[in-house]
Amino acid sequence: MKKVLSIAMTALLLSACGSTSQLPDPIDGITPGTAQDFVARAGNKVYFDFDRSDIRSDAQSTLDMQALWLETFKDKALKVEGHCDERGTREYNQALGARRANAVKEYLASKGVDSSRITTISYGKERPEVLGNTEEAWSKNRRGVSVVK
Secondary structure: OHHHHHHHHHHHHHHHHHOOOOOOOOOOOOOOOOHHHHHHHOOOEEEOOOOOOOOOHHHHHHHHHHHHHHHHOOOOOEEEEEEOOOOOOHHHHHHHHHHHHHHHHHHHHHOOOOHHHEEEEEEEOOOOOOOOOOHHHHHHHOEEEEEEO
8 A cells, every 4th residue: 555655646746746847728720839839839039138148037938938849849940040239240240149049059958958959040130120229129139039940
């Protein structure tokens, strides 16, 4: 009886641990495992501070959900784009965008995603999301975007 109770308690404990990090329920009208599903359930953008490539604490939950989504849909891969605001030279921003994309890739890999499923590219300042010479515009352009391939 002790052995059965021990096994039951272990199973209960493991199921409780596993239930804390699940993907949100599928969304009506969106096919699970698609790029649209990825954006809706995990989010595809994280933002960076000026002249930085380290993952901010507010980006970790998005990247954790991306890792969980990729764990659920093992046949999917990502391209991570690194972007910068308009300040700085083209060359500097290309390198900074690469560091940002690689930071996202490394974070996802640290969460168990096989790094061979993730490619990176830097667009530097060439593809702004928001036009304008304000901190608000610049903050939206300093980003990493994960795209399902």
